[in-house]
Amino acid sequence: MRRQYGHVVVVFLCGLVVCGMPLRSSFGLVIASDSANYNYTPGDDPGWDYVGRMSNGTGIYLGDGWVLAPYHVYKHEAGHSSIELDRWYDEILGTARRIKFDTGTNADLVMFRINGNPNPYPDPVTGDPIPITIRSTGLSGSTSATIISTGRIRDDDGLQSWDIEGETYEGFATTATFAKRWGRNFLYDYYGSVDSGGGCGQTDALWSKFDDGRNDEVQPVDKDSGGGAFVKVGSTWELAGMILLVGPNYPYPNEHGIMPGTHAIYGSDAFYADLSTYSSQIFVNRLCPLPGDADWNGRVDLMDFGMFRASFGQTGSNLRTDFNYDEVVDEGDLEILENNFGMVSGNGINFPFSAPPMAPVLVPEPATIFVLIGAVPLLLKSSTRRRRV
Numbered sequence: 001m002r003r004q005y006g007h008v009v010v011v012f013l014c015g016l017v018v019c020g021m022p023l024r025s026s027f028g029l030v031i032a033s034d035s036a037n038y039n040y041t042p043g044d045d046p047g048w049d050y051v052g053r054m055s056n057g058t059g060i061y062l063g064d065g066w067v068l069a070p071y072h073v074y075k076h077e078a079g080h081s082s083i084e085l086d087r088w089y090d091e092i093l094g095t096a097r098r099i100k101f102d103t104g105t106n107a108d109l110v111m112f113r114i115n116g117n118p119n120p121y122p123d124p125v126t127g128d129p130i131p132i133t134i135r136s137t138g139l140s141g142s143t144s145a146t147i148i149s150t151g152r153i154r155d156d157d158g159l160q161s162w163d164i165e166g167e168t169y170e171g172f173a174t175t176a177t178f179a180k181r182w183g184r185n186f187l188y189d190y191y192g193s194v195d196s197g198g199g200c201g202q203t204d205a206l207w208s209k210f211d212d213g214r215n216d217e218v219q220p221v222d223k224d225s226g227g228g229a230f231v232k233v234g235s236t237w238e239l240a241g242m243i244l245l246v247g248p249n250y251p252y253p254n255e256h257g258i259m260p261g262t263h264a265i266y267g268s269d270a271f272y273a274d275l276s277t278y279s280s281q282i283f284v285n286r287l288c289p290l291p292g293d294a295d296w297n298g299r300v301d302l303m304d305f306g307m308f309r310a311s312f313g314q315t316g317s318n319l320r321t322d323f324n325y326d327e328v329v330d331e332g333d334l335e336i337l338e339n340n341f342g343m344v345s346g347n348g349i350n351f352p353f354s355a356p357p358m359a360p361v362l363v364p365e366p367a368t369i370f371v372l373i374g375a376v377p378l379l380l381k382s383s384t385r386r387r388r389v
Contacts, residue, residue, distance in 0.1 A: 029149050029181040029218040030172050030264035038181050046146045046230030046237035049120035050132050052083040053150040053178065058226030059083045060239065061120065063131030064286050065113045065345030069226045070244055071098065072200040074110045081112060089114035092343055097285050099278050106201040108244055109273055111285050113345045135231065135238040136279040139206060142186040147218050149227025149243060150180045152262065162258055171265035174221055183218030187229055187241060194245055194271045204277040206241045210268045219264035220246055229272050241272030292340035294320045299344040300337065308337055
């Protein structure tokens with residue numbers, strides 16, 4: 001029987017505390033089962049090939065050259081991040097954009113473009129890549145999710161127990177080996193936000209508990225941040241959450257050698273970014289062209305230089321070769337064009353309007369600037385969520 005969450009959660013600006021114990025950023029998945037089936041693509045695949053390893057955690061390839069990751073994973077190599085999909089792909093400098101919390105401050109989420117054009121799920125008819133589907137509505141009640149990530153894995157000792165001040169706690173230790181794994185757990189709407197600390201941002205959240213003891217149940221641990229939680233709607237898989245944090249519901253882990261980052265203890269929680277809150281922002285950002293790509297075909301080449309030369313000196317808004325959005329085509333735009341020459345990212349963009357996106361770069365720590373695109377409104381969540389007790 002699943003135990004309902006009943007602990008008071010207090011949110012501080014500097015971090016998030018559960019029952020007096022600090023949460024840790026959960027940078028593999030620990031799976032209760034000893035089966036090797038969870039090392040490979042699930043039979044009913046929600047998006048295994050979209051999820052990739054980064055140097056400090058996990059990221060998810062959205063399509064069109066874009067990757068979504070927690071900012072606390074990204075910030076360690078901001079501007080020089082990479083992700084392993086069918087191979088390693090490097091970030092294109094100057095393309096990263098922060099996702100905003102409902103107050104206009106930064107959430108612990110960032111998007112960036114990669115140099116290359118992965119095609120993990122080609123359309124069987126056209127061969128074009130099938131982009132990932134982001135869930136746009138909140139979860140209601142308990143929802144079964146398939147969770148995929150690339151962090152630490154279980155050690156060979158299997159289920160262990162610890163006696164702490166008269167209480168017995170069961171769970172699993174992990175090794176320093178990182179590998180891609182999948183499993184399942186139930187997701188709930190957290191009805192609140194979590195703060196990742198360190199200035200990484202406050203984020204609307206979903207949560208799960210490691211408690212049922214089912215063979216396929218998973219708990220995030222070290223280097224799992226950025227893993228995806230997928231839910232199925234009819235025949236369609238949707239990306240509903242991104243792993244951010246883990247927290248203990250057992251006492252004194254520091255004093256007894258069991259830590260939420262390196263141990264998966266029954267009773268522990270995990271928190272995920274609620275991507276339905278941010279789906280419209282993600283959609284809008286994905287329409288932003290690659291800097292230097294004047295003809296919006298997904299690559300920076302000689303055609304873009306030709307367009308730049310023909311428009312040099314022009315002023316005004318919505319100029320395709322105004323890559324830095326200062327309303328003049330000048331040497332600053334030429335520098336961007338030169339720096340990104342030869343870059344390939346996505347298959348090009350067919351905009352539903354004539355004006356290009358006006359989206360200044362928002363990394364590493366931007367002023368509060370919202371993305372504005374022609375007739376496409378940025379639909380930010382307007383109501384503040386309450387914490388559940």
